[in-house]
Amino acid sequence: MNSFGRIFRISIFGESHGASVGVLIDGCPPGISLKIVDFEEKLARRRSGAKGTTPRTEPDIPELLSGVFNDKTTGAPIMILFRNTNTRSRDYSLFTKIPRPGHADFVALKKYRGYTDYRGGGHFSGRLTLGLVAAGVIASKVLKDMKISAHLVEAGGLKDIEKAIDMAVEKNDSIGGIVECVVSGVPVGLGEPFFDSVEAVLSHLLFSIPAIKGVEFGSGFAAAKMHGSDHNDAFIDQSGQTETNYAGGINGGITNSNDITFRLAVKPTSSTSIKQRTVNIETGEMTDLEVEGRHDLCIALRVPVIVEAVTAIVLADFKMLVDAEGLTKH
16 A cells, blocks of 8 residues: 555655645665755756756755654654645646546546545655655665666657757657666575566566556567577676676576666656646536646656665665675676
8 A cells, every 4th residue: 555665664644735745665674864955966866947847846854753863763663754835726726627637636526426535636746756765765775785776768759858858849748758776785585486576676666656567577578589699698707797788687586796777667747738638527528638737748857766766675674684694796
């Protein structure tokens, strides 16, 4: 539901236009240095304001309400809260009768029998990823030597990201993108097959990021066109390093000491200024809908830092599960 993890466990809370959003982190080891400044770089990368992102801007200042004392984690649950200060809820009341195509308006209305907070997408909003980014900052401290880096490598079908954004702005219609992530410094042995393989658990949390529609590891779908003799990664030393990395750093659901590599497909933002057809669920009649409000033309621009965060959360949980085994990094 809204919690994830076994030892390093997170629970997210809040709604887009509610009083706040945030995250509760349980299982964090004591003695880790943690200050407000540690969150600034990651939160700045997620923040809107650049061309192609929503005009809604928030200060996104984390409040450490528990689990930190004298700038060190205590071992108690860490609650991090972010206040919502810039909301325009009037933009969303129409969608209780006329659900937006591509959004969660309709399913939320039915599943929660009309009680869901529809403002700004409520609990379904991408604003909830703020807590994920905050938790990822702490998870990265647990991982220590592992480095996680994600980048937007394609937008709107173009490698030239800036050109793609300019075209989207000119057309005033949203576009998607491809995000690539690489994790280096990975030890051998993370992962708990069958059902908790690294790919399975990481995909679980990656697909929890709003707008993610596909994940592929290593060679991904291209592997279906290859021969086994070409796709197999030949070992070249005793540490487990391989000549190629079509497996994406994972064999049998377990990390093999090579870089973990994966790519994600991010769909176009569902809210678009282009007129769309939808149904009025009160009258049953079809109607035109023009979505107003403040929305990202390319949400993929803000996804890489969220991908880094959820990857850190997953790997921190795996690492804490096997720390007693004394894994050796390559």
